[in-house]
Structures are given as structure tokens and as C-alpha cells.
Amino acid sequence: MKKQFTAAVLAAMMAAAMAGGTVPASETDTEASGEPVTLRFMWWGGDDRATATLNVIDAYEKEHPNVTIEAEYGSSDGYQEKLTTQLASGTVADIFQMGPGWMSGYVSSNADYFVDFNDYQDDIDLSTFDADFLKNNGQFDGHQYGLPTGISGHAMIYNKDLADKIGLDFSQDYTWDDLIEMGKKVQEYDSSMYLLTLSSSELNTFIIRPYLQQLTGKTLLDNETKQINPTEEEMAQVLNYIKSLYDNNVVTPITNVITYGTDLTTDPNWINQKYVGAFCYSSTAETFAAACPDAEFGAGKLPVMEDAKDDGWYANCPQFMCVSKNSPNAEEAVKFLDYFYNDPEAAGLLGTVRSVPPTSVGQDTLSDNGTLEGIAKDTVDVLQNYKGTNDLGLTTEEQVSTILEDAGTQIAYNQETPEKVAANTMQLLQNFLDSQQ
Numbered sequence: 349m350k351k352q353f354t355a356a357v358l359a360a361m362m363a364a365a366m367a368g369g370t371v372p373a374s375e376t377d378t379e380a381s382g383e384p385v386t387l388r389f390m391w392w393g394g395d396d397r398a399t400a401t402l403n404v405i406d407a408y409e410k411e412h413p414n415v416t417i418e419a420e421y422g423s424s425d426g427y428q429e430k431l432t433t434q435l436a437s438g439t440v441a442d443i444f445q446m447g448p449g450w451m452s453g454y455v456s457s458n459a460d461y462f463v464d465f466n467d468y469q470d471d472i473d474l475s476t477f478d479a480d481f482l483k484n485n486g487q488f489d490g491h492q493y494g495l496p497t498g499i500s501g502h503a504m505i506y507n508k509d510l511a512d513k514i515g516l517d518f519s520q521d522y523t524w525d526d527l528i529e530m531g532k533k534v535q536e537y538d539s540s541m542y543l544l545t546l547s548s549s550e551l552n553t554f555i556i557r558p559y560l561q562q563l564t565g566k567t568l569l570d571n572e573t574k575q576i577n578p579t580e581e582e583m584a585q586v587l588n589y590i591k592s593l594y595d596n597n598v599v600t601p602i603t604n605v606i607t608y609g610t611d612l613t614t615d616p617n618w619i620n621q622k623y624v625g626a627f628c629y630s631s632t633a634e635t636f637a638a639a640c641p642d643a644e645f646g647a648g649k650l651p652v653m654e655d656a657k658d659d660g661w662y663a664n665c666p667q668f669m670c671v672s673k674n675s676p677n678a679e680e681a682v683k684f685l686d687y688f689y690n691d692p693e694a695a696g697l698l699g700t701v702r703s704v705p706p707t708s709v710g711q712d713t714l715s716d717n718g719t720l721e722g723i724a725k726d727t728v729d730v731l732q733n734y735k736g737t738n739d740l741g742l743t744t745e746e747q748v749s750t751i752l753e754d755a756g757t758q759i760a761y762n763q764e765t766p767e768k769v770a771a772n773t774m775q776l777l778q779n780f781l782d783s784q785q
Contacts, residue, residue, distance in 0.1 A: 382414050385680050390420040391445035391667075392427045396635060397701040404694045408687050415680060428746055435461050442675040443685065446494055446668040448485065449744030452571075455488045462493035463671040463678050471679055472686035476707035484738065485665045485706075494668030495685065498631055498703030501663045502554060503727035504648035505633050506625035507640070513537070516624065518648025524559060524589060527651055531598025534624055542600040544593075545612065545623045551590060551756030552749055554627040557739060558650075558660035559586045565657025567739035569748065574781050580774045583755075587766035587773075590759045602760035613639035630727040631666040631703035637723050647726035650734065659736035663728065666703050700724040742784070751776045 398421050405417045428450055434440035454461055486494030506518045514537045516530050531543040560568055566577040593599045608615040619640050628636050637645040650661050671681045688694055695713035704725055705711050714720035755773040758764050
């Protein structure tokens with residue numbers, strides 16, 4: 349895997365060398381000259397995000413009639429594969445959305461994929477971002493290769509009326525074992541109802557990774573030593589926990605979920621209030637809540653085991669925005685992102701489609717118009733109380749995520765014992781790490 353990626357990187361570097369590394373002077377002053385400029389902007393997301401982003405593009409084009417921005421957007425399915433191919437071939441969009449868990453791999457392979465925003469501070473105001481948040485999100489060895497699109501992270505939203513009727517309290521601290529007991533109470537209340545719904549990807553991001561981090565005090569994979577931190581027995585422990593979620597009907601059967609994937613907005617059981625709560629992200633909390641308009645949702649705390657060695661949860665960002673260093677119009681692309689992040693009109697149009705805005709301009713705008721008072725802001729407020737270790741890097745590589753999702757899915761389908769799945773998972777993780785040497 350690493351050899352294939354390295355070959356792709358070399359191809360991209362050759363293409364960049366052939367194209368030349370400097371931007372012609374005539375293209376760095378396009379707005380002043382009125383010369384037409386076309387920028388490609390690529391992102392993933394749902395309909396709400398697409399509509400808001402297209403509105404921002406339209407507003408910018410009206411203010412800058414010489415600039416045309418071509419939107420390239422769709423679902424997250426296949427996005428990383430497309431991005432990898434385009435980066436390697438030098439055909440990536442001028443502006444592109446990046447997954448935080450992917451970026452360290454790209455940067456370590458070829459940092460010249462990305463513009464360093466620190467080099468463009470005449471074109472974008474970075475002072476509106478919290479400096480520490482920028483440092484931890486998109487900055488690598490002092491280079492700001494990505495700009496966070498929001499303040500986000502893991503979240504738990506729950507149906508307040510249902511929780512009250514059943515006698516559940518997500519506003520207080522609770523453990524993983526408490527979730528089992530909550531699920532039993534839901535079944536006693538209504539056997540057709542479940543405490544939670546989980547897809548295969550959520551078994552990884554909301555159960556396996558935070559549970560093991562709390563258990564061991566370390567991330568799953570060590571970015572420096574390239575070692576697996578939990579033991580095989582500890583891996584079996586979290587998989588046994590997942591088994592208990594299904595054995596006790598705490599979560600809906602995986603066969604019920606597979607039809608809808610991670611899109612709760614189309615799941616009639618969610619719409620008809622058959623799930624008390626759901627794990628999601630701050631950036632998607634409003635969309636999930638809006639899909640069940642008859643319910644009032646609250647932002648719950650997240651499970652933490654007794655004597656946890658690490659909180660396991662932390663605030664980060666849902667995506668980065670990047671500019672291709674290979675773009676002939678990189679300066680104009682950065683100027684658009686300055687509008688995207690720092691113009692009150694743009695902030696109002698974007699709202700919280702990428703979670704709570706990361707800039708003071710965005711937060712002030714949404715506070716003034718009342719947008720920053722909903723479930724998205726509430727989930728971020730809860731999340732910022734947790735100080736877990738950021739596990740982005742090897743742990744969040746796509747291949748690792750697939751291994752962990754498969755492990756959780758095997759347990760969900762009751763295909764193998766947790767102990768056998770744990771042994772196989774540890775071997776697959778080791779094979780991955782060996783390929784990184």
C-alpha cells in the first residue's frame with residue numbers, strides 16, 4: 349500500500365516539476381487586471397452543505413465578476429480515492445476539502461501538494477482563528493497546509509421526551525456499562541424500541557477507538573513507534589463489549605441499519621422515534637435532528653469508563669480546506685477562502701453545515717442571527733469538556749478504519765467469537781504497520 353502511494357507521489361512530483369513551481373506574475377494580480385479566472389472547488393457533503401456552499405460561491409462571484417468557481421461535490425463515498433488519484437496526477441481542484449484523518453499521510457509523502465497559508469497572509473486573515481486550534485488542526489511542522497472548517501467532533505444527541513418517559517439521563521456522567529443498563533430499560537419500556545442505532549463505521553469511531561483509548565491511555569496505533577498499543581486481550585475486551593450491545597438489544601440489529609447506512613435522515617425508525625439517541629458528529633447533529641421534526645433533541649454527554657486513563661473524546665474539526673500548490677491561481681483561491689471564512693455574509697450563508705464556525709467572524713455572525721443556539725452548538729459545548737488525546741494519524745488511516753469496521757461488523761453479525769476476531773484484527777493491524785516501515 350505504501351509503495352503504491354509513494355509511486356503515485358513520485359508521479360505527482362514529476363508532473364509538478366514539468367509544470368513549474370512558480371505562478372506567472374500575470375496570474376497573481378488577476379483581480380486588479382480584471383482577467384478572467386476559473387477555480388475548481390471540490391468537497392463532499394449532503395444537500396444542506398451543498399446548497400449553502402453554492403450560495404457562498406454565487407455571492408463571491410457577484411462581488412468578483414472576473415472569477416468563476418466550478419463546484420465539484422457529492423457524497424463521501426469514494427472521495428478519498430478520487431482525491432488520492434488527483435493529487436498524484438496533479439489534477440486536483442484548486443480548492444479542495446480534506447479529511448483530517450487523511451492529511452498527515454499526504455503531508456508525510458509530499459507536502460508540496462499543499463499551499464502553506466502562512467505564505468499568503470496578505471490574502472487571508474488567519475488572526476480570526478484561535479491560534480492553538482489552528483496549531484492542532486491543519487498545521488504540520490509550522491506549516492498551515494489546511495484550514496479547519498469548524499469546531500466539531502463526536503456527539504451524542506437524544507430525544508428528550510423519550511428519555512424523560514423512560515427515565516434516562518444523558519446530561520450526567522455515565523459509563524459504557526451504564527449504556528447497557530439504559531438499553532435494557534428501553535426494551536422494558538417498548539421492545540420495538542432501541543437505545544441507539546450504529547452503523548459499521550460508527551462501531552469503529554464511537555466504540556472501538558474511544559473505548560480502547562480510555563482503557564489503555566494511548567491511541568490505537570503509535571504514530572512515532574508504529575506499534576499497536578492495546579494488547580490482543582484488550583482488543584477482545586472491546587469486541588466483547590460490542591457483543592453485549594447486540595445481545596442486550598441496546599442497539600438496533602445491524603441488518604436493520606445496513607439499508608440506510610449512516611444516513612439516519614432516511615431511516616423510518618429514526619423518523620418515527622424508535623431510537624432514543626444516536627452517536628453523530630457536531631457537524632451533522634442539526635441534520636439528524638431535523639429528520640425527526642416532532643422530537644426535541646438534547647446534546648448528551650459521552651460514555652467514559654471508570655478509572656479511564658484518557659477521556660477518549662476530544663474536539664477537533666470535521667474537515668480541512670486546502671489549496672493546491674500546483675494551482676496556477678493559488679492566490680485567488682486563497683482570497684476566496686478568506687471570504688469563505690471571514691466575510692459575515694458568507695458566514696450567514698454557511699451557518700453550521702460544517703459545524704460551529706472556527707473563526708471569530710463566523711461565531712459572532714451566527715450568535716447575532718440566533719443560528720448558534722441550536723443542537724450543533726450544544727454538542728460542541730459538551731465536547732469541549734473532554735480532553736482526550738487526538739488520535740489522528742495512523743489510527744485514522746483508511747486501511748485501519750476498514751480493519752476496525754470489519755471487526756465490529758463481524759461481531760454485529762455474530763459471525764465469530766470476539767477472541768477470534770481480536771486475534772485476526774491484531775494480525776491485520778500488524779500487517780498494515782509492517783507496510784509503513
